[in-house]
Amino acid sequence: MKLSPLAKASLVVSLQASSLLFTGALLAQTTNTQADSQLNKVVEAGENITQSAAKSQQKVNKLTEKVQTKLQQFKTVTKEVDGLTVYNQQMQNQLDNQMAELAQLAQSMEEVSVIERQISPLMARMITTLEDFIALDVPFLPVERAKRVNDLKAMMNRADIAVSEKFRRVLEAYQIEVDYGRTIEAYSGTLALNGQNTDVDFLRVGRVSLVYQTRDGSQLGQWQQTNGKGDWQALSQDYRLGVNKALRIARKQLAPDLMMIPLTTNISNGTLTAAAE
Template identity: 55%
Template sequence: MKREFSTSLRLTAVAATVIAGLTVTTSYAQEDKDLKPAVKTATQINESAANSQVKINTITDQIDSKLQQFKTINKEIDGLDIYNNQLRKQIDSQMKEMAALNASIDDVSVIERQITPLMMRMIEGLEQFVALDVPFLAEERNQRITSLKDMMDRADIAPSEKFRRVMEAYQVEMDYGRTLEAYAGLHTIDGQERNVDFLRVGRTALIYQTRDAALQGSWNKQSGQWEALPSSYRTQVTKGLRMAKKQLAPDLLMLPVAITD
């Protein structure tokens, strides 16, 4: 009886253990079943969070890029502002220059109206001076005056160029007064036209000598006529002609000079 009772107790215990194990297993299975949705939801949340973080990172990079572009554009704008300010200053300066030029143009018009009569008077004065001066290079000098008169009637020559040429003619005449010159030409002696060499000593003396050096004469300012020179001047006149032609070094000359009051 005892053995049977003991066996029965053992079976009861085993059964209880099996039932308990089955109960625990059933409980775990139930919990696992209950946790699966939560785990799935958590996984989805984590995946969504990861995707959101990627988007955030992308947006952050875009913001940084846009910010950098904004800073770059701001620098360009600052540079353009400085450049525009400088251009405005230059434009203001140019406008002032334009105003000054316009004023100068107006002044030039007034000056042009005044300077043209002045040049005409200067040419007339130069013509009178040449007519009363020692008669050297008469054809060349008269031709220069004729050219000046023709120039004044031309519209294709600027007033400034006309004035320059008139002043140039005056300068040429001034230079005649301080130079020594020899040139060939024709001169009437005793009613006969002969080839001679002229010697001009500034405006002090104008002398001729025939090519054979047989005759020589000088211009008398007081009488306004040519006068023959004695043969004693032959050597000095020949010497002066050679000096003027750069054939002889400068030296003292003994030539007749008219005394004027």
């Protein structure tokens, strides 16, 4: 069958159009495939970036935690350093004070020998003065007071007692003598009466009165001092009740109360310096 020229021309045009359509479709498909491939690469690159960013953030977080920890440690150490600085300053001040005290002690130790050379003669004079005072004083507790002085004399020759302890004991003896002047005391003893030793009760009121009474109460007497010398003088029985009351008060058998007792009469150069109460 023979085609007309027009038909041939139409067929050629149709074939060319089909070829163009196929080529376009093929090109579109190829373009889409390339686009998909590029998109996948972009998505994959984005995911990689995201993962890298996440890892970087984790590193940043860890570094931040480390920095915070180090900062806290730094603050703690700084506080400790400040505290140690203040403590060291206090210790330095104490050390300076101790060094000053050591210097004073060293100086005092150098002066100890000088003090010891001066204090020993002083104590010897004090003991001698105390002995003389007791000899001239009202003769109460003669054995006890004499023993105290003798003990002090013996103590001065002992090398095992420190000088400070010796001085303390001498001052203690002086204090005891001072206390005698403001206390009341009753004690028992013996007294030579009418040529024989007789048991009596002594009453001492400070240093203003020293009285004795025999155990049966039949005799009373009082120490009298004249021109530095003294002797026992008999008392009237009128004083018996007052002396008995004073003895009971001194022995704490009665509450403190008014006592009617004779005072020691000191006569010097013919002058009466104290009278009976």
